[in-house]
Amino acid sequence: MNDDSTGRIVAALRAWIATAPAGAQLPSSRALTAEHGASPLTVQRAVRVLAAEGLVESRPGVGTFVRARRAARAADLDWQTGALRARTGRLRGLSATQRTVSPDAVALHSGYPADDLLPERLVRAALLRASRTASATTRAPAAGLPELRQWFAGELARVAPGDVTPPTARDVVVLPGSQSGLSAIFRAAVGPGRPLVVESPTYWGAILAAAQAGVTLVPVPSGPSGPDPDDVARAFDETGARAFYAQPTYANPTGAQWSAELRARVLDVVRRHGAFLVEDDWAHDLAIDTDPRPLAAQDHDGHVIYLRSLTKSVSPALRVAALVARGPVRDRILADRAAESMYVSGLLQAAALDVVTQPAWQTHLRAVRPALRARRTALLDGLSAHAPTLKVEHVPAGGLSVWARLPDGADPVDVMLACEARGVIVAPGDEWFPAEPTGPYLRLSFCGPDVDRFDAAARVLGEVLGAGAGLPAAARP
Amino acid sequence: MNDDSTGRIVAALRAWIATAPAGAQLPSSRALTAEHGASPLTVQRAVRVLAAEGLVESRPGVGTFVRARRAARAADLDWQTGALRARTGRLRGLSATQRTVSPDAVALHSGYPADDLLPERLVRAALLRASRTASATTRAPAAGLPELRQWFAGELARVAPGDVTPPTARDVVVLPGSQSGLSAIFRAAVGPGRPLVVESPTYWGAILAAAQAGVTLVPVPSGPSGPDPDDVARAFDETGARAFYAQPTYANPTGAQWSAELRARVLDVVRRHGAFLVEDDWAHDLAIDTDPRPLAAQDHDGHVIYLRSLTKSVSPALRVAALVARGPVRDRILADRAAESMYVSGLLQAAALDVVTQPAWQTHLRAVRPALRARRTALLDGLSAHAPTLKVEHVPAGGLSVWARLPDGADPVDVMLACEARGVIVAPGDEWFPAEPTGPYLRLSFCGPDVDRFDAAARVLGEVLGAGAGLPAAARP
Numbered sequence: 001m002n003d004d005s006t007g008r009i010v011a012a013l014r015a016w017i018a019t020a021p022a023g024a025q026l027p028s029s030r031a032l033t034a035e036h037g038a039s040p041l042t043v044q045r046a047v048r049v050l051a052a053e054g055l056v057e058s059r060p061g062v063g064t065f066v067r068a069r070r071a072a073r074a075a076d077l078d079w080q081t082g083a084l085r086a087r088t089g090r091l092r093g094l095s096a097t098q099r100t101v102s103p104d105a106v107a108l109h110s111g112y113p114a115d116d117l118l119p120e121r122l123v124r125a126a127l128l129r130a131s132r133t134a135s136a137t138t139r140a141p142a143a144g145l146p147e148l149r150q151w152f153a154g155e156l157a158r159v160a161p162g163d164v165t166p167p168t169a170r171d172v173v174v175l176p177g178s179q180s181g182l183s184a185i186f187r188a189a190v191g192p193g194r195p196l197v198v199e200s201p202t203y204w205g206a207i208l209a210a211a212q213a214g215v216t217l218v219p220v221p222s223g224p225s226g227p228d229p230d231d232v233a234r235a236f237d238e239t240g241a242r243a244f245y246a247q248p249t250y251a252n253p254t255g256a257q258w259s260a261e262l263r264a265r266v267l268d269v270v271r272r273h274g275a276f277l278v279e280d281d282w283a284h285d286l287a288i289d290t291d292p293r294p295l296a297a298q299d300h301d302g303h304v305i306y307l308r309s310l311t312k313s314v315s316p317a318l319r320v321a322a323l324v325a326r327g328p329v330r331d332r333i334l335a336d337r338a339a340e341s342m343y344v345s346g347l348l349q350a351a352a353l354d355v356v357t358q359p360a361w362q363t364h365l366r367a368v369r370p371a372l373r374a375r376r377t378a379l380l381d382g383l384s385a386h387a388p389t390l391k392v393e394h395v396p397a398g399g400l401s402v403w404a405r406l407p408d409g410a411d412p413v414d415v416m417l418a419c420e421a422r423g424v425i426v427a428p429g430d431e432w433f434p435a436e437p438t439g440p441y442l443r444l445s446f447c448g449p450d451v452d453r454f455d456a457a458a459r460v461l462g463e464v465l466g467a468g469a470g471l472p473a474a475a476r477p
Numbered sequence: 478m479n480d481d482s483t484g485r486i487v488a489a490l491r492a493w494i495a496t497a498p499a500g501a502q503l504p505s506s507r508a509l510t511a512e513h514g515a516s517p518l519t520v521q522r523a524v525r526v527l528a529a530e531g532l533v534e535s536r537p538g539v540g541t542f543v544r545a546r547r548a549a550r551a552a553d554l555d556w557q558t559g560a561l562r563a564r565t566g567r568l569r570g571l572s573a574t575q576r577t578v579s580p581d582a583v584a585l586h587s588g589y590p591a592d593d594l595l596p597e598r599l600v601r602a603a604l605l606r607a608s609r610t611a612s613a614t615t616r617a618p619a620a621g622l623p624e625l626r627q628w629f630a631g632e633l634a635r636v637a638p639g640d641v642t643p644p645t646a647r648d649v650v651v652l653p654g655s656q657s658g659l660s661a662i663f664r665a666a667v668g669p670g671r672p673l674v675v676e677s678p679t680y681w682g683a684i685l686a687a688a689q690a691g692v693t694l695v696p697v698p699s700g701p702s703g704p705d706p707d708d709v710a711r712a713f714d715e716t717g718a719r720a721f722y723a724q725p726t727y728a729n730p731t732g733a734q735w736s737a738e739l740r741a742r743v744l745d746v747v748r749r750h751g752a753f754l755v756e757d758d759w760a761h762d763l764a765i766d767t768d769p770r771p772l773a774a775q776d777h778d779g780h781v782i783y784l785r786s787l788t789k790s791v792s793p794a795l796r797v798a799a800l801v802a803r804g805p806v807r808d809r810i811l812a813d814r815a816a817e818s819m820y821v822s823g824l825l826q827a828a829a830l831d832v833v834t835q836p837a838w839q840t841h842l843r844a845v846r847p848a849l850r851a852r853r854t855a856l857l858d859g860l861s862a863h864a865p866t867l868k869v870e871h872v873p874a875g876g877l878s879v880w881a882r883l884p885d886g887a888d889p890v891d892v893m894l895a896c897e898a899r900g901v902i903v904a905p906g907d908e909w910f911p912a913e914p915t916g917p918y919l920r921l922s923f924c925g926p927d928v929d930r931f932d933a934a935a936r937v938l939g940e941v942l943g944a945g946a947g948l949p950a951a952a953r954p
Binding site: 099 | 525526528529530531552556557558559560561562564575577591595597600601604605607608609612613614615616617618619624627628630631632634635642643646653654656657658660664667668669682685686688689693719740750751753770777778781792793794795796803804805806809813815816818819820821822823824825834853883945
């Protein structure tokens with residue numbers, strides 16, 4: 001399907017229809033084919049889109065005609081206010097990182113890797129193969145395809161020390177993306193009204209899933225070297241929490257990777273409190289300078305609920321992730337997942353398994369490191385050359401972004417708006433704080449498609465900050 | 478990928494490994510190729526699966542070896558009991574309809590259509606095309622692909638009467654299956670602890686989603702001609718409910734299709750109570766004798782939240798459904814969906830749109846009617862010939878199953894077990910009742926792959942019932 005030319009013809013015809021009287025006949029397929037330099041198939045597709053919208057109707061053998069427009073009566077929707085009542089959660093809708101922006105803008109806001117960081121040929125080949133198997137027309141098991149579950153378990157088993165019984169396929173639940181895993185874990189293993197310890201700042205998607213599940217967040221400070229285990233212990237003691245959500249490897253947004261000592265100490269705190277560690281290993285395949293060391297590989301007694309996603313490393317269209325959890329908690333989460341959406345498309349699972357079991361997948365992973373490193377360097381070099389007042393306290397050893405502190409008193413949203421007016425899209429840091437932000441931050445991704453324009457974007461940021469954007473009027477230069 | 482031969486070799490090697498000492502070398506690729514009559518690629522794939530499981534390790538240029546097994550220490554998971562506390566919901570895990578059974582059994586329990594009822598060639602072709610587009614490697618918008626949303630809106634617009642402003646793409650949210658829609662609607666538009674009116678019996682998946690969302694079910698009796706609108710009104714009045722979940726077209730399990738008069742009366746009750754009707758149009762593409770008439774097409778003021786799925790009519794692997802809802806309720810549901818899983822795979826959306834906009838899709842839909850009719854006839858003929866004590870009160874004009882009443886006093890689970898022992902799988906009706914069942918029922922699908930064996934299956938059912946299975950001992954012949 002040629003999306004672009006179909007879309008172009010649809011847009012042109014929609015404009016034509018807007019001024020045409022009801023019953024007017026559309027130009028013939030032949031005329032449209034000639035006018036738009038498109039194939040008859042593309043023209044047909046465009047007409048079908050318009051027919052599906054109810055704008056035109058085709059009379060076989062006669063032609064296609066503009067449909068009579070209906071009387072536009074304004075809908076009375078006020079009654080819904082009473083039915084819906086006030087919002088109870090704090091679901092604030094889309095994150096700034098999820099915005100779709102003009103292709104002309106330099107996107108430093110998105111957390112999704114650009115095409116050249118994805119194994120595109122592998123993905124397409126795997127999808128083509130999967131399309132030909134039974135997985136294209138059959139229902140997958142609730143917990144996922146057995147071989148994919150084995151692969152996820154094997155990834156942890158590979159790095160487990162000799163004295164830890166590694167997880168097996170039975171401990172794995174395949175998910176349609178790791179966000180679904182967060183929602184299910186927070187609902188099933190924490191529960192509405194109960195406390196969940198989190199780092200601050202932490203991933204906004206986890207804050208959102210927690211709000212949806214109605215759990216109460218208990219933030220502990222965290223930074224470039226991770227949280228203080230004593231803070232975590234105190235949070236458990238004070239609130240009776242039985243779960244701690246964290247990103248020990250290339251945390252979003254701080255980039256922290258926990259040291260071996262910190263991993264051991266946190267695991268010890270979690271064990272002593274009879275609690276779960278929800279380990280979100282989101283950037284497992286996005287290492288740059290170090291290797292990921294999942295805590296889950298060291299866990300023998302079911303304290304770690306491990307989340308790993310392929311969405312960002314294989315393809316955002318292959319929404320496949322998995323959680324690994326042992327014991328009753330796995331059963332409780334699986335029951336929640338089954339109630340939520342029954343099963344994950346077997347086609348996506350088969351394609352994901354195909355990709356990650358190809359030898360070329362390892363080659364791709366090796367190639368991603370220098371590609372991410374080059375992007376990180378380009379962004380950091382640009383920032384230090386042009387935006388000296390922006391402080392990047394920590395160079396992340398993996399992941400897709402840097403966490404940069406604005407001058408004290410600056411308003412990140414004002415900075416975002418000032419940058420956006422000049423074609424550079426950044427994400428204000430406030431979304432990553434479960435409570436009031438402790439400082440003004442931006443999260444700047446280096447995974448977008450515009451690496452050649454990182455320098456120019458940093459220049460814009462520097463100029464915006466130099467002009468005092470985001471600062472109170474009195475503090476501007 | 479040849480799944481079968483890979484799986485066969487994996488199984489053979491796994492058995493070999495189970496008795497081999499650690500460090501033992503696997504037979505060479507050449508030997509395995511010869512032994513299994515498989516291609517070198519297939520053998521390689523099998524070895525990769527075993528390596529991913531941690532059973533073997535390959536040393537390039539040397540060979541593949543059995544890995545040392547770890548000390549198997551029993552995990553101590555008892556502590557989770559305290560962390561998880563008692564279950565608060567009533568999530569009972571998998572429905573009997575979702576069981577995977579022996580391929581030798583006759584499956585009358587599943588709600589998923591057999592391959593020959595699916596547009597298999599269209600699905601594969603659409604997936605192949607979509608695999609080549611940008612949708613294979615990009616993130617889709619939170620509410621879904623604009624053209625697919627337009628298609629769903631257009632489906633309702635096509636049948637909307639002239640005085641109703643039809644829904645537009647803006648009112649549509651694409652979902653990864655309609656179960657996700659039920660969960661999101663019950664969470665966002667009803668809410669924990671609040672009442673939701675439902676038919677009884679009703680779809681077990683809706684009962685499950687309601688339990689997960691913590692809403693309180695308010696059942697009203699329903700049967701082959703749907704519910705009594707006065708009962709619905711009374712349920713609203715008594716409980717203050719603001720939502721009614723129903724399947725007005727080929728209801729699962731009763732097969733009811735509401736008359737035009739009933740549709741108008743229920744819509745009137747819902748309007749007068751300032752309430753939502755959650756219309757689950759699950760069988761829209763599975764009509765046999767009549768045409769579906771969605772209530773949503775008659776709704777002007779946002780009272781109907783409409784759910785339509787392509788999972789059962791296009792492919793269970795294309796988990797694509799949509800909800801159509803106007804006004805603030807749509808925004809609230811979309812916020813919940815975004816928190817739950819951000820977006821639906823654009824690849825699946827593009828493939829689904831491709832299928833339903835092909836002219837061959839209409840041809841397929843026309844061919845499904847006689848195919849379903851023949852299956853329904855085969856099952857009903859078998860039942861009336863061999864199982865006279867089983868009463869089918871209503872021949873459904875669409876859908877995939879019949880609802881059959883057992884003799885009074887029979888236990889549906891005992892009947893299921895007795896049938897299963899003889900290779901026939903049926904679903905006990907109790908799962909469809911939100912409270913205690915009002916009678917002993919079976920739900921018998923006619924959409925499974927074994928239409929030639931329906932007669933033999935009915936004979937088994939008849940013999941099982943004739944022998945008094947499921948009846949108290951005193952009542953047996």
